[in-house]
Amino acid sequence: MLNSTNYTVWAMRMKIALKVHKVWDIIETDSADPADGEKNNMAIALLFQSIPETLILQVGELDTAKKVWADIKARHVGAERVKEARLQTLMSEFDLLKMKDTEKIDDFAGKLSEISFKSAALGVNIEESKLVKKFLKSLPRKKYIHIVASLEIVLDLNTTGFEDIIGRLKAYEERIFEEEEETQEDQSKLMYANMDTQTNQIQYGFQW
Known part of the structure; x- marks a missing residue:
């Protein structure tokens, strides 16, 4: 579970998990192909399972896994x-x-x-x-x-x-x-x- 101090390790683990489920390419490409909608949903579901509820409420309106990933990264890695x-x-x-x-x-x-x-x-x-x-x-x-x-x-x-x-x-x-x-x-x-x-x-x- 992501917390305020473990972003680096969390990102490494999540990258592997997303690759195992064959959806990491969605994070990299942000595909608009409707056929990739299932992959996008799978990636978002995996991300939501590993972040706290308060963060889910903040990124829950984003419509692609790439945007969710980028938002989480921005919050923890910073500018x-x-x-x-x-x-x-x-x-x-x-x-x-x-x-x-x-x-x-x-x-x-x-x-x-x-x-x-x-x-x-x-x-x-x-x-x-x-x-x-x-x-x-x-x-x-x-x-x-x-x-x-x-x-x-x-x-x-x-x-x-x-x-x-x-x-x-x-x-x-x-x-x-x-x-x-x-x-x-x-x-x-x-x-x-x-x-x-x-x-x-x-x-x-x-x-x-």
Whole structure:
């Protein structure tokens, strides 16, 4: 159900739903062909099922699904000036985004994907190569410098897919995690060995 904060996700879901019911073309073309009247009614019915009653009362007099869709979009996306402001905010968020040392690859990739989806909903697609380069540039340098350098050498970042990069880095992340676990285990064994040695020395000294 559409609300005041979820328009971007709602529009994505509705677009797919309208395509599944084979009526999305009515939204795009606003056909005047009487034969398309059934499609138009189906599209309006689907839209009305996913918006609150107060909004239905406001758009209920519109006679085509395209007009209903455009009216809903205008109310939630706003005028072109507001749209540009939102895009600027998104791009600033995109430029400033950095992965934290404690953050997982999946979590950070999700943040970038979310910005990309929101930008696309406002009419601007972020190129996949830009996502890839931003992703690699934003990784914690100390932890990922070796894998990033390797990927930059062996791959063409202008043609490598975003999901491909995520998969490679997740594999590297798992390897790091395994090595850290092994290191911690070794340190624990060493600590216990030192404790045993100290205990023996104390006991030996006491007996002496």
